[in-house]
Amino acid sequence: MIAVAAIALSDLFAVVMLFGVYSLLTAALFMNLDAVDVAFTEAAVGAGVTTVLMLASLRLTKRWEAMPRHHHFPGLLVVGITGAALVYAVLDAPLLGDPSAPVHQHVTPHYIEQGQAEVGMPNLVTAVLASYRGYDTFGETVVIFTAGLAVLLLLGIQDDTRMRPGLSAIGDQVVLRAVIKMLIPLILLFGLYVQFHGDFGAGGGFQAGVIFATAFVLYDLVFGEGSARAVVPPRWLHRLAAIGVLLYGGVGVYSLLADRAFLDYSALADDPVHGQHLGVLLVELGVGIAVFSVVLLIFYAFSGRVRRR
Amino acid sequence: MLIAAVVAILVTMFLALIRTFLGPTEYDRMLAANSFGTKTVLLIALGGYALSWNSFLDVALLYALLNFVGTIAVMRFFEYRNPTDKRDGPESTL
Amino acid sequence: MTAILELLSSVCLLLGGVLCITGGVGLLRMPDFFSRVHAAGVTETLAAPLLLIGLLLDMEWSLDSVKVVMILILVLATNPTATHALTKATLHGGQRPLEFGNDQDTSGEGPSTP
Numbered sequence: 024m025i026a027v028a029a030i031a032l033s034d035l036f037a038v039v040m041l042f043g044v045y046s047l048l049t050a051a052l053f054m055n056l057d058a059v060d061v062a063f064t065e066a067a068v069g070a071g072v073t074t075v076l077m078l079a080s081l082r083l084t085k086r087w088e089a090m091p092r093h094h095h096f097p098g099l100l101v102v103g104i105t106g107a108a109l110v111y112a113v114l115d116a117p118l119l120g121d122p123s124a125p126v127h128q129h130v131t132p133h134y135i136e137q138g139q140a141e142v143g144m145p146n147l148v149t150a151v152l153a154s155y156r157g158y159d160t161f162g163e164t165v166v167i168f169t170a171g172l173a174v175l176l177l178l179g180i181q182d183d184t185r186m187r188p189g190l191s192a193i194g195d196q197v198v199l200r201a202v203i204k205m206l207i208p209l210i211l212l213f214g215l216y217v218q219f220h221g222d223f224g225a226g227g228g229f230q231a232g233v234i235f236a237t238a239f240v241l242y243d244l245v246f247g248e249g250s251a252r253a254v255v256p257p258r259w260l261h262r263l264a265a266i267g268v269l270l271y272g273g274v275g276v277y278s279l280l281a282d283r284a285f286l287d288y289s290a291l292a293d294d295p296v297h298g299q300h301l302g303v304l305l306v307e308l309g310v311g312i313a314v315f316s317v318v319l320l321i322f323y324a325f326s327g328r329v330r331r332r
Numbered sequence: 333m334l335i336a337a338v339v340a341i342l343v344t345m346f347l348a349l350i351r352t353f354l355g356p357t358e359y360d361r362m363l364a365a366n367s368f369g370t371k372t373v374l375l376i377a378l379g380g381y382a383l384s385w386n387s388f389l390d391v392a393l394l395y396a397l398l399n400f401v402g403t404i405a406v407m408r409f410f411e412y413r414n415p416t417d418k419r420d421g422p423e424s425t426l
Numbered sequence: 427m428t429a430i431l432e433l434l435s436s437v438c439l440l441l442g443g444v445l446c447i448t449g450g451v452g453l454l455r456m457p458d459f460f461s462r463v464h465a466a467g468v469t470e471t472l473a474a475p476l477l478l479i480g481l482l483l484d485m486e487w488s489l490d491s492v493k494v495v496m497i498l499i500l501v502l503a504t505n506p507t508a509t510h511a512l513t514k515a516t517l518h519g520g521q522r523p524l525e526f527g528n529d530q531d532t533s534g535e536g537p538s539t540p
């Protein structure tokens with residue numbers, strides 16, 4: 024229902040807020056399906072960062088959606104046929120939680136039964152993400168890095184010396200500033216908690232990186248544009264993003280040099296389980312650093328864009 | 333009693349959602365959206381406890397933060413489009 | 427002891443739920459933006475802590491309860507701030523509170539509606 028309203032409304036400002044609500048409801052749905060890590064990431068990214076970025080880009084364009092000048096019948100036809108085909112395919116899928124479904128057959132019992140013994144951490148999701156499927160996660164990290172690169176190449180960060188952190192209408196509010204000054208260290212602490220607690224509960228590198236970036240975005244929103252740029256210059260972020268990916272790849276190369284497979288963590292310590300722990304820790308740290316710097320870079324690129332007008 | 337509280341929160345969320353659709357000015361919508369977010373935090377906290385979700389308090393804490401950030405962001409970006417009066421220096425209201 | 431705690435928890439949850447719905451109805455029915463702020467404030471500053479305290483009394487004392495206390499402190503700290511900031515921004519944007527007894531319309535908008 025919210026999605027229908029989001030499409031039907033032509034006030035883009037309201038649409039952005041509705042998207043935030045929609046992403047939150049999706050997070051609640053994921054929680055209901057017992058996928059806590061996914062819900063965490065969905066809430067962090069969808070309700071926080073995406074809303075801010077969409078609002079920043081909304082400032083560049085018009086607020087009201089332009090009515091289309093002609094109807095796109097072939098487009099509607101293609102979408103309709105594809106949608107029907109997808110629904111038909113879904114009808115054939117096994118029911119949720121069906122024990123005889125193919126996804127539960129081949130590798131999954133091994134993960135569930137041996138995961139605790141081999142990797143030694145209670146959160147099976149992090150174990151699968153960082154250890155069993157480490158290649159995929161490396162690919163995701165590189166994709167995030169590439170996205171940051173693309174935004175930098177396309178938009179660029181205006182390194183304008185005219186952009187001083189200045190007063191804005193919202194920054195004049197003493198109460199808000201005082202509360203934010205107390206709140207930002209707590210947010211950073213929470214980000215650290217999520218990063219390192221990912222072994223035991225919900226959490227991990229992606230969520231932690233987004234929370235870290237959100238703290239700096241909040242600082243920038245309240246204290247005037249460009250103020251976060253004075254605290255964390257974009258040059259640092261360029262290097263941090265690269266360091267994050269390098270850390271992840273470095274762990275892999277190190278295990279290659281130790282005569283094992285790429286990203287085989289048992290090469291990191293004498294005891295294989297200990298090696299797994301160390302490997303997952305380093306890898307999640309790499310992911311967290313990369314995500315943090317890329318999200319903050321994208322925010323700088325989007326928000327700095329407007330000041331030139 | 334927990335179930336009754338969860339139902340009450342759901343009803344309030346629905347009412348706030350109506351105000352989000354109705355509200356004549358954008359400020360009404362922002363207020364209602366912020367209220368909706370606060371209710372969601374409560375819903376996750378209480379509902380998660382009732383349904384025995386895993387690590388539900390982390391998600392509730394995260395969403396409380398994000399609700400705040402979202403509201404500030406919406407206010408901040410909306411301000412830019414309607415600067416009515418210029419800021420006068422000495423008059424710093426609280 | 428547990429019976430008293432359970433009773434307290436139920437009372438808190440019940441009160442919190444009732445106040446929540448009251449605030450929600452107020453959000454819908456109030457004529458003006460600024461009075462709606464008051465209604466929303468009731469839900470987030472009074473009802474939310476009551477509900478969370480009810481939840482706290484229901485749980486055993488563990489790490490989860492410390493997290494609930496943290497959520498409580500966070501909600502108490504951030505929501506009034508956000509509402510305050512929003513109200514100030516609204517004033518800055520040109521809205522004025524509704525005044526009765528003048529020849530104004532009752533729709534709640536001031537003369538300088540954006």
